[in-house]
Amino acid sequence: MTQSQEETFVKGRAGADIEIRHASHSYGPTLVVDDITFSADAGEIVTLLGPSGSGKTTLLRMIAGFVPARRGSILVGGSDVTALPVHRRNIGMVFQNYALFPHLNVRDNIAYPLARAKVRRAARPSIVAEALDAVRLPGVEERMPSQLSGGQQQRIALARAIVNRPRLVLMDEPLGALDRRLRESLQVEIVRIAREFGLTVVNVTHDQEEAFTISDKIAVLSHGKLLQYGPPEDLFRAPGSVEVADFLGESNVLHGVVELGREGHRLRRGDDLVLLTDQHVRSAGLVPGQDVVVVVRSWSARLVPLEDARTQRGRSWVRARIAAVLFTGDSRKIVLHSQQGETLSVRYTIDAEIPGVQGDEVAVQWDPSLGVVTSARTSPQEGDR
Numbered sequence: 342m343t344q345s346q347e348e349t350f351v352k353g354r355a356g357a358d359i360e361i362r363h364a365s366h367s368y369g370p371t372l373v374v375d376d377i378t379f380s381a382d383a384g385e386i387v388t389l390l391g392p393s394g395s396g397k398t399t400l401l402r403m404i405a406g407f408v409p410a411r412r413g414s415i416l417v418g419g420s421d422v423t424a425l426p427v428h429r430r431n432i433g434m435v436f437q438n439y440a441l442f443p444h445l446n447v448r449d450n451i452a453y454p455l456a457r458a459k460v461r462r463a464a465r466p467s468i469v470a471e472a473l474d475a476v477r478l479p480g481v482e483e484r485m486p487s488q489l490s491g492g493q494q495q496r497i498a499l500a501r502a503i504v505n506r507p508r509l510v511l512m513d514e515p516l517g518a519l520d521r522r523l524r525e526s527l528q529v530e531i532v533r534i535a536r537e538f539g540l541t542v543v544n545v546t547h548d549q550e551e552a553f554t555i556s557d558k559i560a561v562l563s564h565g566k567l568l569q570y571g572p573p574e575d576l577f578r579a580p581g582s583v584e585v586a587d588f589l590g591e592s593n594v595l596h597g598v599v600e601l602g603r604e605g606h607r608l609r610r611g612d613d614l615v616l617l618t619d620q621h622v623r624s625a626g627l628v629p630g631q632d633v634v635v636v637v638r639s640w641s642a643r644l645v646p647l648e649d650a651r652t653q654r655g656r657s658w659v660r661a662r663i664a665a666v667l668f669t670g671d672s673r674k675i676v677l678h679s680q681q682g683e684t685l686s687v688r689y690t691i692d693a694e695i696p697g698v699q700g701d702e703v704a705v706q707w708d709p710s711l712g713v714v715t716s717a718r719t720s721p722q723e724g725d726r
């Protein structure tokens with residue numbers, strides 16, 4: 342590498358935009374990545390979110406080049422990299438298990454991609470020092486990985502992933518092995534570093550909180566299919582399916598049949614009063630007799646005595662019996678069974694008084710505008726692709 346190339350190296354290049362077009366992969370007859378299409382702008386953090394086995398890692402490995410695309414293509418910075426081998430894609434990677442070389446000290450670990458890119462030996466220490474500054478661990482060059490904590494090792498892995506200014510950084514559950522507090526502080530760090538260096542990041546997680554915290558866009562995957570793609574807020578406010586709604590936060594899923602009336606709209610559900618707003622009817626295009634679900638987040642619902650619910654106007658409620666009151670560390674979770682046989686949950690802060698005990702019949706009540714209405718079918722929404 343020439344000196345001027347090295348300078349570009351040190352000063353850095355920004356991340357590239359990325360486009361996944363109809364990517365598919367199968368192991369044997371099973372499609373584990375099924376016709377996935379989405380794109381992200383340069384400098385964005387995208388998270389692939391989904392339950393175990395949904396195909397997140399396989400898709401990430403396709404982007405990296407470890408797994409071939411059976412169909413479709415992957416473009417980075419406008420160039421088709423589908424046929425390029427891993428080492429020609431200019432991608433940095435961070436894995437859950439750190440994957441540092443145990444026999445190399447921190448300097449040599451971080452310098453490894455520089456050596457492969459044939460950066461002159463004399464130029465490497467300053468680039469390594471800069472990468473260590475970026476991850477806020479200056480001066481640990483001589484340490485061995487075994488002399489660092491898990492969180493520090495993951496910072497080193499991050500430094501190694503960004504040291505040669507890749508066009509794309511891929512992260513596979515990078516914080517999965519760390520405890521909660523460390524995870525939260527590293528989430529903030531990842532965003533800071535990504536912004537500072539203009540990195541484009543594709544991150545894999547099954548933790549929706551992490552996805553919300555760090556992502557500009559979230560791709561929700563299930564059974565190899567992309568259910569929905571967009572900014573976290575959009576997904577949260579307008580999930581395209583029950584599966585997406587359920588996956589993006591602890592929720593109650595209430596089934597019913599739409600009844601539209603002059604005095605108001607509601608779900609047909611026995612004694613329960615599940616109101617639908619004009620906004621619901623318009624945005625979901627509801628028609629009378631349609632099977633729908635209303636999704637209500639556990640934090641949006643409250644418990645009230647049944648007689649109060651019956652006399653208060655303008656609020657939705659369903660009748661349910663308290664099955665358990667659970668202390669979950671940072672909140673209380675009330676588990677209930679509705680008359681319709683659904684299991685519901687309501688969240689309270691620890692210091693809040695809970696209006697009922699196990700065995701009581703109560704109303705689970707909420708502001709109708711906080712309910713999200715979607716069609717009862719769970720197939721992916723074409724419009725979200």
Ligand SMILES: Nc1ncnc2c1ncn2[C@@H]1O[C@H](COP(=O)(O)OP(=O)(O)OP(=O)(O)O)[C@@H](O)[C@H]1O
Pocket residue numbers: 368373391392393394395396397398399400547
């Ligand atoms: N090398 C392989 N050979 C055969 N099947 C595989 C292989 N790798 C993954 N699979 C299968 O492909 C599906 C998707 O796996 P993948 O690891 O991509 O999912 P994931 O969403 O990343 O899950 P997790 O969060 O558990 O890692 C799973 O059903 C898995 O069993």
